[in-house]
Amino acid sequence: MDEQNNDSRLMPILGLQMLFVAFGALVLVPILTGLNPSVALFTAGAGTLLFQFITGRQVPIFLASSFAFIAPIIYGVQTWGIPATLSGLFAAGLLYALLSGLVAVKGRAIIDKYLPAIVVGPVIMVIGLSLAPVAVNLALGKTGDGTAELVSPGIALAISGVSLLVTIAVTVLASGLMKLIPIMIGVVSGYVVSIVLGQVDFSAVSAAPLIEIPDFVFPEFNINAILFIVPVAIAPAIEHIGDMLAISKVTGKNYLEKPGLHKTLLGDGLATSMAALLGGPPNTTYSEVTGAVTLTRAFNPAIMTWAAGFAIVLSFSGTLGALLGTIPTPVMGGIMLLLFGAIAAIGMNTMIRSGDDLAIPRNLIIVSLILVFGIGGMSLSIGDFSLTGIGLAAITGIILNLVLPHSPNE
Numbered sequence: 001m002d003e004q005n006n007d008s009r010l011m012p013i014l015g016l017q018m019l020f021v022a023f024g025a026l027v028l029v030p031i032l033t034g035l036n037p038s039v040a041l042f043t044a045g046a047g048t049l050l051f052q053f054i055t056g057r058q059v060p061i062f063l064a065s066s067f068a069f070i071a072p073i074i075y076g077v078q079t080w081g082i083p084a085t086l087s088g089l090f091a092a093g094l095l096y097a098l099l100s101g102l103v104a105v106k107g108r109a110i111i112d113k114y115l116p117a118i119v120v121g122p123v124i125m126v127i128g129l130s131l132a133p134v135a136v137n138l139a140l141g142k143t144g145d146g147t148a149e150l151v152s153p154g155i156a157l158a159i160s161g162v163s164l165l166v167t168i169a170v171t172v173l174a175s176g177l178m179k180l181i182p183i184m185i186g187v188v189s190g191y192v193v194s195i196v197l198g199q200v201d202f203s204a205v206s207a208a209p210l211i212e213i214p215d216f217v218f219p220e221f222n223i224n225a226i227l228f229i230v231p232v233a234i235a236p237a238i239e240h241i242g243d244m245l246a247i248s249k250v251t252g253k254n255y256l257e258k259p260g261l262h263k264t265l266l267g268d269g270l271a272t273s274m275a276a277l278l279g280g281p282p283n284t285t286y287s288e289v290t291g292a293v294t295l296t297r298a299f300n301p302a303i304m305t306w307a308a309g310f311a312i313v314l315s316f317s318g319t320l321g322a323l324l325g326t327i328p329t330p331v332m333g334g335i336m337l338l339l340f341g342a343i344a345a346i347g348m349n350t351m352i353r354s355g356d357d358l359a360i361p362r363n364l365i366i367v368s369l370i371l372v373f374g375i376g377g378m379s380l381s382i383g384d385f386s387l388t389g390i391g392l393a394a395i396t397g398i399i400l401n402l403v404l405p406h407s408p409n410e
Helices: 009-031 037-054 067-080 081-105 109-114 117-129 132-139 153-173 174-182 181-197 203-207 223-251 255-278 285-296 302-314 318-326 331-354 359-376 389-403
Strands: 063-066 283-284 379-382 387-388
Touching: 009 063, 009 067, 009 181, 009 255, 009 285, 009 302, 009 331, 037 063, 037 174, 037 255, 037 283, 037 302, 037 318, 067 081, 067 117, 067 223, 067 331, 067 389, 081 109, 081 223, 081 255, 109 223, 109 389, 117 223, 117 331, 117 359, 132 153, 132 331, 153 174, 153 181, 153 331, 174 181, 181 283, 181 331, 203 318, 223 255, 223 285, 223 389, 255 283, 359 389, 379 389, 387 389
Parallel strands: none
Antiparallel strands: 063 283, 379 387
16 A cells, blocks of 8 residues: 555545545634635645645644634634634734744753643633533534524424434444444535425525635734633643654654754744635644555655645635535534534543642642633633733643642652
8 A cells, every 4th residue: 555655646636535534623623613614624734734834744633623713713703703713813823833832942842841731631621511502502403693593493403403313423433434434424414404304505505706805804903812722832832742642653753853843843933824814714633534545555755746726726716615615503513512512522521631630729720720710711800901811710720830849749
């Protein structure tokens, strides 16, 4: 298989396969957050190419929409609008660049010092749990804030239930390539049920042009959005390190040494900032694609170049964009019920694997305040400046970790 993957004639096919693996999650984030899926496709492709340029085209990974930012994007769009939220996402990418510089100067230990599991784990949990009501509202056929009913509750539960159950079944029972795309299969299943129940209107698809320039949106500076969203980048930055370790293990090459963690962080961060400049969601390395690389032994980074090219080409399809816009909200609600809980579980597992003892008062204080501040929506305001929710929780955790003394028996 490895010899086949070096055959240039197979590169386009393998690249298209990698995009197919990433596609469901890639477009799910903009659909959930109100951003444009076509723009997300374009920025995923362009972001992957930018990452390859910065890292010398050495790492076989694909960059696309980050799940970690779903909750803050939804809140930001509802509170400040899309352009202001994009300014926060742009700044989040710059935080990656800052972390990259620190790693280049101080080494990876600087990450462990300021962002240990006792801080990162609860922050990830907050990201997953803070929008649990939104998932429930969408699954019940309501708008995200629950103020309006879009689909009758009975029909909505049937649709969201199918999406959820199929996703769970594929995740647990499937094997091979299907196991890598449970979300896509769940969405397609819920969409089919929606069509059968008469909940899909295809008029926009027939009216859409086959070729259309993506509806790019540009950021507008908003300090409150920036301060709210930037701390969220802590979680995916830590996840990025895990992804680099995973792909290194798969290919047998140490990418933390060459091209270096500082370069992969920089590539990820600049890809995120570039996406925000055009109206796309933040980019991150995709675990689904790493899984596909493991399964297919497709180690050649050129395959990801082809995947990125296909993503850019598809982004100019007005028909595809209109088709994605016909997906009813209960389909997404069913997926979100599992997705947000899974993100919280990842945060919990982060703390468990680190072995932090919550019986120790210091650790208990850090975790408790992060969870309550983040999920409860604690807000700190001074004049026009305000910090709330996830951002405040993350900063609180970092400060507490630095100032609270360790007990003698730790």
